[in-house]
Amino acid sequence: MARRQLPSLNALRAFEAFGRHGRMTLAADELCVTHGAVSRQIRQLEEHLGVALTEGPRTRLRMTQAGLRLAQALSPAFDQIEAAVPRPEPVGPQPLVVSCLPTFAMKWLIPRLPGFQAAHPDIPVRVAESNGPFDFKGDGVDLAIRMRSPDTVVTYDAVVTPFMEHxxxxxxxxxxxxxxxxxxxxxxxxxxxxxxxxxxxxxxxxxxxxxxxxxxxxxxxxxxxxxxxxxxxxxxxxxxxxxxxxxxxxxxxxxxxxxxxxxGRAKIVAVTPPDGATDEAVLFRDWLLSEGASTPHPPEALAPHAPDASFAPTTRSRAHS
Amino acid sequence: MARRQLPSLNALRAFEAFGRHGRMTLAADELCVTHGAVSRQIRQLEEHLGVALTEGPRTRLRMTQAGLRLAQALSPAFDQIEAAVPRPEPVGPQPLVVSCLPTFAMKWLIPRLPGFQAAHPDIPVRVAESNGPFDFKGDGVDLAIRMRSPDTVVTYDAVVTPFMEHxxxxxxxxxxxxxxxxxxxxxxxxxxxxxxxxxxxxxxxxxxxxxxxxxxxxxxxxxxxxxxxxxxxxxxxxxxxxxxxxxxxxxxxxxxxxxxxxxGRAKIVAVTPPDGATDEAVLFRDWLLSEGASTPHPPEALAPHAPDASFAPTTRSRAHS
DNA sequence: GGCCTTCTGTGAGGTTTAATCACATGGCCC
DNA sequence: GGGCCATGTGATTAAACCTCACAGAAGGCC
Missing domain, CATH: 3.40.190.10 (Periplasmic binding protein-like II)
Structure with a gap:
């Protein structure tokens, strides 16, 4: 008696990665396989389900509504699995833990991370993707990257360093x-x-x-x-x-x-603990500042609108507790 | 850049099934493979993680604490995946949907289901496992099986038919x-x-x-x-x-x-919609009543309650060890 | 104790599944 | 229209996985 009748889990994983990246090539990259493998997996998945998950010309592939729905449901499930799997104790230096929005990690941070690691080969970095609140102590987060608009109500005590306009x-x-x-x-x-x-x-x-x-x-x-x-x-x-x-x-x-x-009125900010950041976190924050400054701006933004940009380096925000 | 570094998903699925059933043989049964396949998968998983997930003599295998933690986290994740996968439109008669507690399904209902299907081969049954509330209309549930104690506060309008003491x-x-x-x-x-x-x-x-x-x-x-x-x-x-x-x-x-x-003071009850059950649901409820009546009772329960009576797997308990 | 039952571990061998490589295909942009 | 970019696909290779059959271990039964 088969209780669960699921399509290949590997195919689902491939599709989930495709869903996040929007391109098979990038998904293949993430999964450390060739694009052909992802293409086959997704094709097989569509056949198995009898539902079209992708549409459009292959140079400009998109998800169908069914595909989007599936991918959105799969992502948290795989996140949960990933979080559940006990990891072997890391040997060597404790990595610098950076909490980051998933999309920011995928589209901005991770592509630039090799640059940091080239400059500081002795500081291993672990990116912990999270939308929600973070806990410096409990989760072992050394530095968090978040979006913060000027009217965000601050409910925590921390050092907030905007490092990039957006x-x-x-x-x-x-x-x-x-x-x-x-x-x-x-x-x-x-x-x-x-x-x-x-x-x-x-x-x-x-x-x-x-x-x-x-x-x-x-x-x-x-x-x-x-x-x-x-x-x-x-x-x-x-x-x-x-x-x-x-x-x-x-x-x-x-x-x-x-x-x-x-x-945007919101800035992208680095958040470090109120009682002092580690040396590694400070180095990472400095690197974020320089990367943020050298990230190019969109052409249109240079023209008419003059931002009232107060782009202060580091401010300390406190809150009633 | 590999974002997710997971062990084989099939191995995780095998372990999750083992976790629910407590025996590799039953897990293998559920997955439609041999016990050897499950044994290998779990062994491979333990090696990959470097963590013992099972312990004890092999005729009486148990999960370690790490294994229990992992299995408990995996179950909802796989449930989520299962729920997310679009199912092909069923052809033929609409199945009778029975909402049921997962454990009751695994340990009581599913083993007896072939009996119902033999008696009513024209009524396909789908067991939807759920702990929580159910919705006759929204989820298409025709009949739900729940535990109900006499002091349960009834917050819904439904026909409740106790069919088995426990x-x-x-x-x-x-x-x-x-x-x-x-x-x-x-x-x-x-x-x-x-x-x-x-x-x-x-x-x-x-x-x-x-x-x-x-x-x-x-x-x-x-x-x-x-x-x-x-x-x-x-x-x-x-x-x-x-x-x-x-x-x-x-x-x-x-x-x-x-x-x-x-x-137990609680009874196991069948719940049907207030505005009349379908014919199939009535047949199923009748079948539950007869199955419930014929389910054997534990030996001690027949005798007037004797609190210090000891129940061992067989008539004798372990006198010397 | 000796036999039997039950369940898991494992070696060998076969089958299925999935990956790679190289190339084809089809839009799009300039 | 040619170059570019991403995906689809055929053939081949590699890996993963499963089965079968048997061994080993624990415990119950007499």
Missing amino acids: FHGPVMAPELAKTPMTLEQVCALPRLLTRTFPESWSDWARNLEVADLPPPVSEQEFDHYFYMLEAAAAGMGVAIGPWAFVQRDLASGRLVAPLGFTP | FHGPVMAPELAKTPMTLEQVCALPRLLTRTFPESWSDWARNLEVADLPPPVSEQEFDHYFYMLEAAAAGMGVAIGPWAFVQRDLASGRLVAPLGFTP
Whole structure:
């Protein structure tokens, strides 16, 4: 009597990685296999289920709605498995633990990490992906990277160091866009949100001349930035995409940004413990500052809008407890 | 850059099945493979992790604490995956959907299901395992099986049909038991609970002469009956085990019940919608009633309650060891 | 004690599954 | 239209996995 009748778990894992990355090549990279292997796995999975999970031309593949739904459900399940597996005690120096938003890790941090490791080969780094709160002591986090808008209510005591501005703007599938496109036309489309940063639309609207955005025709919320962006690529609506996250999709044409990008009021910040960071964490924070400064800006952002940017180095924020 | 570095997912699945069943043979059965395959997978997993997941002689294998922790974390993850996978539209008659506690399904319902299907070959049955609330309309549940104690507060409108008494009593690993064993000695051991039926201890105590149990030295709560029972088998404490669930473990000697079993105040009930059950659900309920009536009772329960009677797998207990 | 039952461990061998490599295909962009 | 980029695919190779059959170990039974 078979209680569980599941498709190949490896195929599901391959599809989940594809879902996060949006491209088979990147998923293959993550899984340390060739793109062909991922292609076969996903194909086999679709056949097994009898459901199309991907669609579109193969140079610009997108997930179907069924695929997006599946991938979104698989991600936390695999996260849970990963967290459950006991890891062998690490030998050698204790790694520097950096807590980070999953999408920021995938699209910004991990690609740059080799640079840090080249500069500091003696400091191993472990990236712990997490959306939620972190605990310096309990989880052993040495430094956390988060988005923080100026009006975020601070509920913890910590040293907060903004290290990068971010630029964001409405992004969507090319099919939905017009050229040129007005603000009204953008607002007439369904809006996509992330649970981790739901204020993105209002944050973005603050930089516009208009006072308030019209209410959206519809809204859909996602657990992760990357799934929101995949939904946008699939033509499900418009998302406010941080430029750093969508840069590659813009270059390849999977997404377009007809209104360009403006500086977000939120900053990307490094958070270290109130009672002093470790030496390694300080080095890492310094590296983040220099990487943040050298991350290129989107072309549009250089032009008209003048940010009232107060880009202070390090401020100390305290809170009543 | 490998983001996820996991052991073989198939090995994890095999171990999870072993965790639920407590025996490799049964896990192999569920996975439709031979016991040798499961044995290899688990061995390979232990080697990969460098952690012992099982211990004890091979005729009486138990999980280690690390194994129990892992299995408990894996089960919901695989449940989530299973729920996420889109199932092909069933062709033919719509199956009768029976919502059921996972352990009850594993240990009682599924082994008897072939009997129902032999009697009604035209009624396909799908068992949906769930601890929580169910929704006749939303989840398409036709009939639910639950435990219900007389003082359960009824928060829904439904037809409730008790179809089986249950007998329960403290069970533990043979190493913890004494022969004979007093109530005091049992109460001096750590107590194990299930989240789904935390009142089991007080429910059981109601049948005793004594008014109240002494407070436990320690308590540990589990999400599922089967993990609680595995913890009991591993010697972690004493659980109140429904006789139907532990029958096989008693026979094989993995567990012993030194105080025997008494009728539980809670009954096992079938729940059908308030506005009339389907014909198939009525047939199924009738079948449950007859199966419930013919399910044998534990030997001691037939006799007038004798609290210091000892129940061992066979008539004799271990006199000399 | 000696026999029997039950369950897991394992060697050898076969089958299925999945990966690689190299190349084909099809959009898109300039 | 040619170059570029990502995916699809055929053939081959490699690995993973399963089965079968038997061995070993523990405990019950008489």
